[in-house]
Amino acid sequence: MNIIPFQALACPLDGAPLHRNGPTWRCAAGHSFDIASQGYTHLLPVQQKRSRDPGDSKEMVAARRRFLNAGAYQPIAAAVSRAVLVDLPPGATPRCLDAGCGEGYYLRQLAAAAGAGQTLALLGLDISKWAVLSAAKQDPRPNWVVGSNANLPVLPGTLDRILCMFGFPVYAEFARVLKADGQLLQVDAGPDHLRELREIIYPTLKPERTIEAQAPEGFTVLATETVRYLLDLSGAEQIADLLAMTPHLYRASAEGRAKAAALTALSVTVDVRLTRFGLEAKR
Template sequence: MSITPFQALACPLDGDPLQRNGNAWRCATGHSFDIAKQGHVNLLPVQQKRSGDPGDSKAMVAARQRFLNAGHYQPIADALSQAALKGLPSHATLSCLDAGCGEGYYLRALAKAISKEQTLALAGLDISKWAILAAAKQDKGSRWLVGSNANLPVQPGTLDLLLCMFGFPVYNEFARVLKPGGMLLQVDAGPDHLRELREIIYPTLKVERTRELQLPQGFAHLNTQAIRYPLELNGADSIADLLAMTPHLYRASAEGRARAAALESLTVTVDVRLVHFAHDTKG
């Protein structure tokens, strides 16, 4: 097994290739982006920010890190890694970006799953500086980037694989940076995902309509895999971490959050779909 940082970065201001120069990445125009002491690099210019501190907060990142490192979503990570590496020939090198990587859990799982003969060139990108800081502290083998899915700081046609886990897909950008035939693996919540928690924190639940898969332009749909299992959470801390790492924390009322905080155990349904797309240059 060999893990190497992804190299084909692009300037977020003009799209020119970035070259490593000491402790910074620079483009031919002269734009320069310093490498932090933790090893990550901020490629989110201030003019592309919608707020002073976009993305998940430090507390949300910490809650997600505790929850995921406890193994609660391991079946999702296993299914993702299996789909990513299926059919990959021995001695192949796979360039992969996790777009919206959070604190890097799924990218680390993928790195652990490859065979001794395979090489992964990995990069994780998130708009939250707190998420990237946490990822960089846990994994020195991948490239960690603060950036936006709306303007990926990646050179065109350089990725074999792109992951989008519970994130915000920007398909025109995904198509731009993937090689022809490159894969997009996207994980989204299903209608019953965390239903039991939502029933506690909300007065009523909206009726979930069955949504047909919308095929994004530039992609072909290969398959969809349903991942569903009961998850038993014991202890108020685990339940609090699950709530804190989701948007439900801010959508719920104070009364709903109080009801969740009073729980000592809870079994929730994990219900997600893993959709496998291929970049289709004819699409």
């Protein structure tokens, strides 16, 4: 496969095209953004931040990197890669954004799944500078940027695929940057996802409602797929890493976290729903 960086970036201050000149991205108005020595670009202006250091911490990113690189979620990555690559015209160079890329695992898996003659233009974006730094260190080929899904630094109508993995979808922004025939691939936790862990850290579980995939405004559902399997976790560190990369780390009580920390082995159900959305035809 041939992986190239996605280049159709937009200035996060005025939306104008960014052009690269050496180690700097610059728009016509003169706004400039330096490319860090590690290969990523910070495109999250201070006025768009809700905190001084938004997103996952350095420790959370390290936990996610260890857990995912061990292959625990590889079946999810394989399903996502198949969904990205299906129905692509021969010889095309699809442009793909991972919106909320974390440390880049799913884009690296996509790159590995692409065929020998396939070229992909990849962009990974996350609000956490620690996540983007980790992603850039592991694979320099895609374009990696610190940015927000609420204000994607991407030119309109330039993307063929968007991934949103357990993330924070901003559908109006996704619709703005997708091509007319582009697709959004969204992965969400199913009702039984990590149930065994949740049963340990919470006193009771709320009843889960199985809801059919609903298309957000401007989109239509193309296909849905459930990825479900049993995952055996061995060692306190792997269990701690899983907990650290989920919202349950903060939602659980101190007692619940202590119960999880005492575990040395656990089998958990992985249950996720992959939905492919297409843009509604404009009338």
